[in-house]
Amino acid sequence: MTVHDIAPEDALASLRTAARARAAARHPGPLPPWYPATAAGLFGAGFVLLGLSALLPERLWLPAATLQLAAALLLVGHVAVGRRVEHRPGIVPAVPSPAVHLLPLPAAGALALPFGWAGFLLALGATGGLVHFLVLRRKRARAGAR
Numbered sequence: 001m002t003v004h005d006i007a008p009e010d011a012l013a014s015l016r017t018a019a020r021a022r023a024a025a026r027h028p029g030p031l032p033p034w035y036p037a038t039a040a041g042l043f044g045a046g047f048v049l050l051g052l053s054a055l056l057p058e059r060l061w062l063p064a065a066t067l068q069l070a071a072a073l074l075l076v077g078h079v080a081v082g083r084r085v086e087h088r089p090g091i092v093p094a095v096p097s098p099a100v101h102l103l104p105l106p107a108a109g110a111l112a113l114p115f116g117w118a119g120f121l122l123a124l125g126a127t128g129g130l131v132h133f134l135v136l137r138r139k140r141a142r143a144g145a146r
Helices: 008-026 034-056 060-085 102-143
Strands: none
Touching: 034 060, 034 102
16 A cells, blocks of 8 residues: 655645635536527427428428438537536536426427327427526526526
């Protein structure tokens, strides 16, 4: 077994760094005002475009592929913006209950019965975007109230 000698100054510096990380995690800065609408819009538009591409007949493969490419770009943009804005240094704060994010699935599932995948994707885009916007707006308001 090896014993490491740590200088008191180094130990104190490590403790200060840990305290700053905890403080940053407890009180992250508020989300930018544009973020809830942007993230929700990218999410909703991406799934709506996927739903629209599913509605096109198979003989129109080029417009469907264009819609799918645009949808993929929007969804990748959603992930990139979310990663950039919500990534916080330090300890990761607690995530709210995932049950709120599951609310759009029953509406999307109900529309999947009569309309198939197109109805599912369209409903998921519209309701998921709305729920995403409301959750992010509440998260922003709570962070700003501290």
